[in-house]
Amino acid sequence: MEENKNIDKKSLKFLNGKNTDWNELAKDCVCFANAQGGFIYIGIEDKATFPAEKQKITDRNLPDIIQKNIAHRTVNVGIAVTIETAENKAEYIKIQVFRNAQTIASTTDGKYYVRVHDECKPVPPDEMARLAADKNAFVWEEQITKRVPASEFDEVKKRTFLNDIRNSQRVSRFIKEMDDEELLDFYFIQKNGFLTNLGILWIGKRNDRASLLYPPAIQVIRYDDKEEKVWKLLLDDYFSNPKELLERVLNDVPDWQESVEVSEGMFRKNIPFFPVEVVRELVVNALVHRTYTTRGDIFINIYPDRMEIHSPGRLPFGVTPKNILSKSIRRNEHLSKIFYDLGLMEKEGSGYDLVYAKLLGSGKPLPIVKETDERVTVIVKKQFVSKEVVRLMDRASNDFSLKQKEQISLGLLAQQQSYTALEISNILNQNEEVGLRYWLGRLIELELVIKTGKGKGTQYAVNPEFIRKINFKGKTNLKNIEDYRLEELIYKDLTAYPNSGFGEIHQRIGMEINKHKVRRLLKQMVDNGQLKTEGVKKWTRYSIEQNLQENQ
Incomplete structure (x- = not known):
């Protein structure tokens, strides 16, 4: 416990x-x-x-x-x-x-x-409205204010729901053995002889669903490069329950089938521009976590270079665009349970794990989450960071059966080649070293990732041996520069620019190099008698020792 x-x-x-x-x-x-x-x-x-x-x-x-x-x-x-x-x-x-x-x-x-x-x-005072909205959303599911008798259901939708529950691997035998009425009570589809709002939403008739305060509706719109509408799919006729809305989005939009082939020698793989697993999870999030007491349709806007999913309302209280990967709160508890039990969504707290893992594994940038007072927008870019990253991730996943969090961590490092502990912790919203180790998992043990430095200077990078093994050609930068090469770089810089401060040196040799690593090497060179200093703290100036210059 x-x-x-x-x-x-x-x-x-x-x-x-x-x-x-x-x-x-x-x-x-x-x-x-x-x-x-x-x-x-x-x-x-x-x-x-x-x-x-x-x-x-x-x-x-x-x-x-x-x-x-x-x-x-x-x-x-x-x-x-x-x-x-x-x-x-x-x-x-x-x-x-x-x-x-x-x-x-x-x-x-x-x-x-x-x-x-x-x-x-x-x-805080400015969040009281959101807390009240979340509270109303939870109550909304169980309300029977429409007074629709439990007998007024759509026969096909009811039968499909009961069959889906009894055939689900996520539902226990005890629940499956309930009779029909007990099952409907258990999932809060009906209460006291009436359909709840959730019941109307899932198994109700079209007219009753349309009479709900704000029933879900989805608009899928494709734009050209001039941002003019060229195609749309409107799902706002109230014939469909949430599961059917999801199925129509996945099956009736041809854009999810578009892909590009990545090949090199025997390596061939079709990478979709918008992975269907990512689309499914984001649409499910929009359906499950939206506030059904707030007006507004769900919009899926497809542009030549990106996809945007707009959901009415704000994120649940406690969830922000920055911590969305590590925080998960169910706004509509009973609707979430139905989606999960039917296998339509990941377990609580792992939905965005899947989104991140699929995008990073496909060599694509991370999704962008934006929140305003009226809606939440998730942006998925169409382009790839690098086909080389796709190769690296595919090889690592196949050879080592990586877990989802390990895929995410490796994918982040593969796209940038390295991160400091602070940088990767900020991306993953992990404030403690223990949490970061949990995300890195076995990557260091499997020798896919190497760790150098300590404290604030700790740096994680994809193992160069693994990179050479798969002939990976990533972008070149100085983040992973070895100590002896950095020392040589500092020495050459101070030969040309003597009596320089730390900031000046760092800027000239490369700002992408970890500043703590540069400070460590400067201190080491001073301790070894290679450099001399004048001034203290932020006024410290570095120069090469005169006797060393004379020996050159």
């Missing part, structure tokens, strides 16, 4: 009589109430699965004390507190925080928080 978006754990020492930090506990309860609810286990350490052996809750009044203190410090928060016994017979306190479906919870001093993955995040 690990901490996640629904679970938080605290040591029993947290409850310290009059010194207990009740405000901290109240903040955590507000976080869960504004997200999807959750559990706080007091008496289980962060790294532990069970409470300590023979642990007992001696004060049996603690549940009432906790309930009272949280009630005094929060607004719109509902909790249930109990003393539980774990499998090892030890006791702990369980606080169940109920999801606040209709309103926004806060502390009594007017502060707002929300649970994002395993962290409690404050909600």
